[in-house]
Amino acid sequence: MSELVGLYALWYREFKVFLREKSRILASIVNPLIWLVAYGGGLGAAISFGEVGYQAFIFPGVIMLTTLFTSIFFGLYIVLDKRLDFFKEVLIAPLSRMTIFVGKMLGGCTDAMLQALILICLGPFFGITYTPYSLGVLVIFILFIAAGTTSLGLTIGSQLNSFEGFGLIQSFVILPLFFLSGALYPLNNLPDWLFIITRINPLTYIVDGMRGALLGNPTFPLYVDLGVAVVFVLVLIAAGSIAFKKMKS
Amino acid sequence: MIGEDPLMIIKVEKLTKKYKDLTAVDHVDLTIEEGEIFGLLGPNGAGKTTLLNMLATLIPPTEGVAYVNGYDTIKDPANVRKSIGMVFQAPSSDDILTGYENLYLHSLMFGVPKEQRKKRIAEVLKLVELEDRANQRVKTYSGGMRRRLELARGLLHKPKILLLDEPTLGLDPQTRGHIWEYIEKLAREERVTVIITTHYMEEAETLCDRVAIIDHGRIIALDSPENLKMKLGKSMIRAKIKDPKLDLIKGLNYVTKVEEKDGEVMIMLNDGGSHIQEILCNLGEASFVELREPTLNDVFLQLTGKEIREESAEGEIERYARANGR
Numbered sequence: 001m002s003e004l005v006g007l008y009a010l011w012y013r014e015f016k017v018f019l020r021e022k023s024r025i026l027a028s029i030v031n032p033l034i035w036l037v038a039y040g041g042g043l044g045a046a047i048s049f050g051e052v053g054y055q056a057f058i059f060p061g062v063i064m065l066t067t068l069f070t071s072i073f074f075g076l077y078i079v080l081d082k083r084l085d086f087f088k089e090v091l092i093a094p095l096s097r098m099t100i101f102v103g104k105m106l107g108g109c110t111d112a113m114l115q116a117l118i119l120i121c122l123g124p125f126f127g128i129t130y131t132p133y134s135l136g137v138l139v140i141f142i143l144f145i146a147a148g149t150t151s152l153g154l155t156i157g158s159q160l161n162s163f164e165g166f167g168l169i170q171s172f173v174i175l176p177l178f179f180l181s182g183a184l185y186p187l188n189n190l191p192d193w194l195f196i197i198t199r200i201n202p203l204t205y206i207v208d209g210m211r212g213a214l215l216g217n218p219t220f221p222l223y224v225d226l227g228v229a230v231v232f233v234l235v236l237i238a239a240g241s242i243a244f245k246k247m248k249s
Numbered sequence: 250m251i252g253e254d255p256l257m258i259i260k261v262e263k264l265t266k267k268y269k270d271l272t273a274v275d276h277v278d279l280t281i282e283e284g285e286i287f288g289l290l291g292p293n294g295a296g297k298t299t300l301l302n303m304l305a306t307l308i309p310p311t312e313g314v315a316y317v318n319g320y321d322t323i324k325d326p327a328n329v330r331k332s333i334g335m336v337f338q339a340p341s342s343d344d345i346l347t348g349y350e351n352l353y354l355h356s357l358m359f360g361v362p363k364e365q366r367k368k369r370i371a372e373v374l375k376l377v378e379l380e381d382r383a384n385q386r387v388k389t390y391s392g393g394m395r396r397r398l399e400l401a402r403g404l405l406h407k408p409k410i411l412l413l414d415e416p417t418l419g420l421d422p423q424t425r426g427h428i429w430e431y432i433e434k435l436a437r438e439e440r441v442t443v444i445i446t447t448h449y450m451e452e453a454e455t456l457c458d459r460v461a462i463i464d465h466g467r468i469i470a471l472d473s474p475e476n477l478k479m480k481l482g483k484s485m486i487r488a489k490i491k492d493p494k495l496d497l498i499k500g501l502n503y504v505t506k507v508e509e510k511d512g513e514v515m516i517m518l519n520d521g522g523s524h525i526q527e528i529l530c531n532l533g534e535a536s537f538v539e540l541r542e543p544t545l546n547d548v549f550l551q552l553t554g555k556e557i558r559e560e561s562a563e564g565e566i567e568r569y570a571r572a573n574g575r
Contacts, residue, residue: 002360009357017345085337089402092305093358094330248308 006095007103014074014107018114028115032066036126049186052215056127060138060210061183063119064203067112067145072174074108075153079160101154101244105237108150109143116142128214137213137222141206144229148202151233151240158240158247176201183207187219202232258283258410258442259304263313266299266466273299275466276313281444281459283409286436288457289446290545292555296466297446298338301412304444305335318409331360334403334441335412340395344387348379348398351387352405359406373401376438377431393424400431404439411435413445417452425449429456450545462549469552474545481543481551482506482517486528489537490514497531504528517543 018025036055040062044054081087090100120138123130130138156169180194181203190198198204209225212218218225259281266274274296281287289297302308304317306326315322318332342351349370356366374380377397387395396416403411416432417425433456436443447453453460454474462470462477470477482505493514499507503524506517514532518524525540550556 005360006358009354012357013343013346013354016350017343020345085339085341086343088307088335088337089341089355090358092307092330092333092335093355094327094360095358 003095003099006093007099007106010090010100010103011106011110014104015110018107018111025115028066028070029118031069032062032119033122035062035065040126053127056215057186057211058184059123059126059128060214061178061181061207063116063138063142063210064145064181064183064207065178066119067116067142068149068174068178068203070112070115071108071146071149072153072156072169074111075104075150075155076157076160076166076169078104078154078157079163082158082161097244097247098241101241104154105147105150105240108153109146112146112150113139113142116146130214134213138210141210141213141225141229144233145203145206148229148233148236151236155236155240155243158243177203180204181207182219202228205229206232257281258318259287259444260316261304261313262315264300264303264310264315265312266296266303266308267311272466274303274310277466277468279461279468279471281442283442284436284440285458286432286443286445286456288453288460289444289463290448290450290453290460290549291446291463292448295463297448297463298414299466300463301335301414301444301446304329305333305412306330331406332408333410333412334406334408336396336399336403336414336416338414338418340392340399342387342395342398342402344390344395347384347386348374348390349383351398352383352402355402355405361406369405369407373404376404376434377401391424393420393427396420396424396428397431400428400435404435404441407439408441410442410444413443415446415448417447417449425452432456450549454545460545462545462552464549464553470548477545477548478543481547483519483542484517484540485543485547486514486516486518486525487537487539487541488514488516488529488532488535490533490535493533494531498528501528501531 036059040055040058047054049057078087081090093100116139120130120135152173156165156173180197180201182198183203187195187198187204187208205220205225205228208219209222209229212220212222212225257280259279261277261279264274264277264279265272277300289300291297299308303310304315304322306322306329309323317329320328320332322329342348343354346354352370352373353366356369361369371380374383377400379394379397379401382390382394387398390398400413400416403413413432417428420428429452432443432445435441445452445456457474459471459473460477461468472480489512493509495507495509495514498504498516501518501524503519504516505519506515508515516528518528525538529535529538546556
């Protein structure tokens with residue numbers, strides 16, 4: 001019981017902080033809009049896939065990108081928490097490390113979901129139409145990305161002691177995950193090397209699942225996309241809770 | 250529980266923390282009684298914070314054991330954590346939240362029963378006189394107010410032991426005096442045992458019932474501030490003398506100790522006022538004379554051959570500033 005109350009406290013803190021940092025929310029909305037309007041609009045003037053406009057085509061990928069950035073950096077933020085004495089106040093509470101990890105993770109998921117919801121509302125401007133089914137599938141996949149990548153960020157952040165590695169994480173984790181996922185291009189007719197890499201990247205299946213639900217014509221059946229997403233999340237949650245147990249205070 | 254001595258709320262045996270090439274805490278033995286205000290005094294890097302963090306279960310010891318409120322810090326950290334409240338060196342409250350919210354979150358994390366939360370928060374806010382600022386964000390607080398909030402937070406779950414790591418670091422003298430008043434009030438009214446690390450002599454002298462002087466991870470002296478000073482003598486004379494005749498002085502029966510260093514003579518004696526005339530006559534021509542009671546700084550100087558430099562906390566102050574400017 002007390003662990004659950006503690007979990008609520010940790011989540012509540014992240015939620016409150018998120019609501020108060022309005023500049024962060026604004027920035028996280030403007031970034032995907034630039035992708036959709038400038039990049040999607042520019043390239044979309046030249047190409048389209050059947051009846052599907054390019055902006056609509058990259059829409060699920062851009063939601064994923066936003067969630068990916070928000071979640072990973074939310075997790076990495078723990079490096080700053082650790083350097084200030086603020087996080088010690090949490091570590092000294094009579095709560096298990098697992099509770100602390102899950103509380104942080106749920107907090108990060110909530111932030112990411114709220115941002116994604118704003119983007120979802122903007123979907124119709126980019127040629128997206130929703131059905132209750134497609135909306136449901138979309139939200140489930142976003143939840144999977146948020147939970148998985150927040151855990152990934154927390155796992156890395158709990159083992160780092162400074163911000164020096166942040167640039168590396170952007171170059172070697174976030175951008176490859178995004179660009180090699182089929183977020184910006186169709187998954188068929190790829191050169192062999194790219195074909196192989198996209199099939200290894202778990203985010204490929206998540207984008208495919210979202211796009212399939214919104215626009216039809218998925219590359220993989222839904223159960224494959226969902227299956228990969230579930231494994232992706234479970235593995236990273238496990239990694240995160242182990243990393244938190246081992247984290248030095 | 251330890252059983253043998255129920256009054257000892259803290260018991261530490263051969264507690265040691267080694268890092269790669271540094272022994273931060275070196276086989277420390279210590280017992281602290283319930284209700285005491287106990288000071289850990291020493292220069293920066295002496296191992297005070299490391300010792301405190303081991304008591305708080307934040308870092309595991311390399312060797313030795315510590316019992317806090319009867320619970321083993323290694324085997325039973327959850328119960329230790331329930332027994333302690335801690336105020337950290339750097340600000341640890343969330344500046345984006347209000348004072349009330351910080352306290353509320355703490356009450357949730359530390360398992361304060363639901364029906365007591367509001368009442369406890371109101372009580373501690375009153376104790377540190379922050380009631381009228383409770384609903385403003387911590388960002389708008391001064392350094393001293395933030396410290397008071399963190400003190401209040403440390404008390405929220407009614408801990409039996411309060412661990413304070415340099416509680417007045419970086420505060421101006423007036424605010425420091427205020428914080429001391431609060432700490433004394435807490436020890437009296439809430440009957441908590443207080444363990445405080447400091448490198449401010451005055452803090453240790455005015456606040457603490459007993460003081461352990463720590464250097465290089467070892468306790469080199471432990472007693473009440475009065476007794477520690479008494480060991481040097483009731484008073485001391487510091488003088489600059491050309492060609493001092495020390496042999497004569499050493500023979501006087503009320504002189505306990507004589508030292509010469511860098512052209513300065515230090516004389517410890519049982520009663521300074523009535524003998525200063527005689528000493529100066531015998532000593533030689535003085536260009537400077539000071540008669541005073543010994544301070545803990547003199548004790549430290551005697552024990553280690555160096556002074557605790559009060560302004561040497563640069564690293565920590567920078568840390569403090571950084572944390573504040575977030």
